[in-house]
Amino acid sequence: MSRPQLAEARRVRAVELFEEGASNAEIARAVGVCSESVRRWRRVWEEEGASALRRRAATGRPPKLDDDQVETVRAALERGARAHGFEADLWTLERVGVVVDRVTGVSLSRASVWRLLTGRLGWSLQRPERRAREREESEIARWIAHEWPRIKKGR
Template sequence: MAYQPSPSLAGSSLPPLSRPELAEARRVRAVELFEEGVSNAEIARVVGVCAESVRRWRRVWEEGGASALRRRAATGRPPKLDDAQVETVRAALEQGAQAHGFEADLWTLERVGAVVERVTGVVLSRASVWRLLTGRLGWSLQRPERRAVERDESEIARWVAHEWPRIKRGR
């Protein structure tokens, strides 16, 4: 298995909005519409959620104002790698696996974990490496094609055109 930057994210200067950011943007838009006196059903249609969500948001808004619908900081254990370390890891991974002493230029979870430990000193589990790659770095799983190096396309075409009809006639 190999991991590479997702094509949609390669070369992008702005990161895509995360799910919590999108949800907050919907709630902020709903607040604007609440203040304009738009009906719950119309707000649900405009922001793309069910009417029950809008009713719940309206109750929260009436009790606590717009700030009550803002996104809260994530709870739980903070990430092992800060943003600067993640960027260091990104730069190291973009050099390629061979630059880090691996025989083939393919990234596996184990190899990425070894590079993370080497450049940051932080040991990550396989699951944490996966979350780092797919979540914080925006990379996706890429599988190499299974094809023999010795494969000769012209010889295969010749065989299909000449040998296969001969074999098929012989039945």
């Protein structure tokens, strides 16, 4: 359940409790909000009715990608960057933008790509570890145990 849906469900439950005659404190405990929210909801409910506490349609510019397109992008990105012709299997905002354009025909700015990834897809920033492939843990441990104390003592 999304955050707006959860908030609406709380308000709907509060209305049911208003109609049963529950106190603001009881309702606040039951739906998990502060009593000030319940007082505000009760005022709206008394003045405008239960429908005034329903979720309203989002205002502002509609998103460039609909939900089906977002799922198409998710599937394309999960195949990996190499599957889309990139040398390394690493995603950058520019690369994601190219893939979005290829699979949906919609061109997004870097900021919009970031919002798509972190908001609608729920992904987070991941940075690759900067480590040599030839790294030998046993040699590093030996150096720290033997060489580093010798070097430090020489100061």
